[in-house]
Amino acid sequence: MTDVANRTPEARRDPLTLRLAVRDIGGITRRNLLRIIRTPQLLFMSVVQPTIILLLFRYVLGGAIRVPGLDYVDYVVPGIFLEAVLIGGMTTALALAQDLQAGIVDRFRSLPMTRPAYLAGRTLADICRSVLALACIIGLGLLVGFRFHNSAWACLAGVALIIAFGYAFTWVYAAIGLAVKDPQTAQMTSILPMFILFFASSALVPVSTMPGWLQPFAQNQPATVTIDAVRALFEGGPVFHDLWQAALWCAGIFAVFLAISLNLYRKATA
């Protein structure tokens, strides 16, 4: 501040390189990971919630549910894995709304950084948290009797698909957070898609047991096709049909909500 000579008053018109973009994303991701580590209670909650659902359906309700061709534990646990990453994304909406309200978004938007890096850094940090929660829930699943019955590669592909689905959905939550702007509203609003997608899917019971009017939606919505593909990858069985549908859903959701989020961020005001 004293050494005027050392200033850089020339505006930087140099093009934004990929290297700078990666560096910006790294900086923002690190910031968000530090925030996640420093709020362990939130991290804890993102594990507790799927744990409760898992234990509830494994031990309390599971006894009453029969599914053809599979032990119920092998049926339901892959669904809970997906729920673990889906619920983790809710914190994306909350965190963005908090940043907006605190004026942090204004500060970042006034910097010469690569603008999309702010959102990329947010979603990457959140998917890291989800992966951690997922690891815990996989451990717990194995503990309560869930088993992988397919090849290691197929099982890894299944886990990768869950993470891809989770990442695509963090962009849905990002759009929600940027659109509603208020942290509490963001939290309430993002519960809704989570509930609809998780409960009206094949995660807990086969779609064929649902009422006729619900079946077309439940059978074709992204959570169902992803869970069916993951289940087939873990337990064996025909996978191709569900897998390409799931991949298409993930890619589509990612592309659409990435565009919506970037547009909302560009015009963001608290």
Place this chain on the structure above:
Amino acid sequence: MNAAVEVEGVTKRFGGTLALDDVSFSVPQGDILALLGPNGAGKTTLIRVLTTLLAADSGRAQVAGLDVRKDARAVRSVIGLAGQYATVDELLTGRENLELIGLLYHLDKAIYRDRAQDALERMSLTGAGDNRVKTYSGGMRRRLDLAASLIGRPPVLFLDEPTTGLDPRTRNDLWQFITDLVADGTTVLLTTQYMEEAEHLAQAIVVLDAGRIAAQGTADELKDQLGGNLLEVQVTRRADLEKAASLIAGLASAPPQLDAGLNRVTLPVKGGARVLIAAGRALDDAGVQLEDLGIRRPSLDDVFLALTGHPAVPGDDGAAPFSPGSGQ
């Protein structure tokens, strides 16, 4: 000399409200300009336009010779912004906050580390640099926020109500710091609701009211717009108030203002001692008992009242300093 900030006919509408109405002014390099106005006058909106956060509907704005719309990213590399609400991350340490901002200004790691350390020292935050911001006092947050806006060593600095909610001592420290910055060649555009702040810091003042520029100039120029001085008459008996006002009305350059609570008549006048004597004689001859009679230079508050028809500072400004606000 080139102007560091050049605003020409900037207009911004939010729905039916005209937030900025044909605003034009410029800030010479190395000056402090204060945007003065009450809440809702459009100060923050204007800062947002100039810092590329918001696009104006029409008009042109340049910062350091760069168009804020066409050259937005280049503008961002030559400005610093510190807000009314300390926009630092509570869960990070002071140093982590500064280093992150430095990284996002695309500075080299060695440079932003040095600068973060330097800024912590300068802002007397060295001891707290590695504590989380959550543990900082309001004044410390504000200093850190200002330090963050300076990490890129920006030649043009925007400060949105930098001292709102600060205690007088912290405020004075901040004023000193801003004055030092300008001595180094930085241009500062700040918004304030406080006359005292504008008068103390700024070479030029732009008075904003309901999105329009009500007046601009130096503090003295603004005061001269009132026609010179203010004659103040305080009567002993309330009943004499109207009578006193009508007796001295002939001396005025504008209608008198009556304050029934203080039994006082205030009158903008052109002359000095002669007016005072004439007023004293007229009032004495009429048998009006006086508590006080005097002539004084108008304050900026008087100017604001005369220009806009309402006082500048809201009576109660007790809002929590760091609660997030809705902006303007």
